Amino acid sequence: MSRTFDKQVVLDITVNLVPMAVLLGFVAMIALLDPWSDLGLVPGIQQYLLILIPLLALAWITKVAVEAIERSGGEVEPAGVGLDERDPPRRSPDETEK
Numbered sequence: 625m626s627r628t629f630d631k632q633v634v635l636d637i638t639v640n641l642v643p644m645a646v647l648l649g650f651v652a653m654i655a656l657l658d659p660w661s662d663l664g665l666v667p668g669i670q671q672y673l674l675i676l677i678p679l680l681a682l683a684w685i686t687k688v689a690v691e692a693i694e695r696s697g698g699e700v701e702p703a704g705v706g707l708d709e710r711d712p713p714r715r716s717p718d719e720t721e722k
Contacts, residue, residue, distance in 0.1 A: 633693055640686040647679040 651672065660667055 633690055636689050636693065637686060640682055640689075644679060644682055644686075647675055647682075650675050651679075 654671060654675070660671065
């Protein structure tokens, strides 16, 4: 395992851990403060689901991204790396018609 691979995985996980921490903070605040306790059980379940579903989705996306980096062997290049400077810039079909 090379240092580049480690840095990529750590960066990918860190980028997704920040929103996860924010969502977990909201779960903790709702659990501790219980601001809508007078509304009943269904709204309470809904408020947790509205936070936990994106949290679980983000965790799954992070897992998939880390697995993709592992499969590539850490050889993922940033966008634009490896392009020859002599190559003309690519243009979309709309730009070439003008």
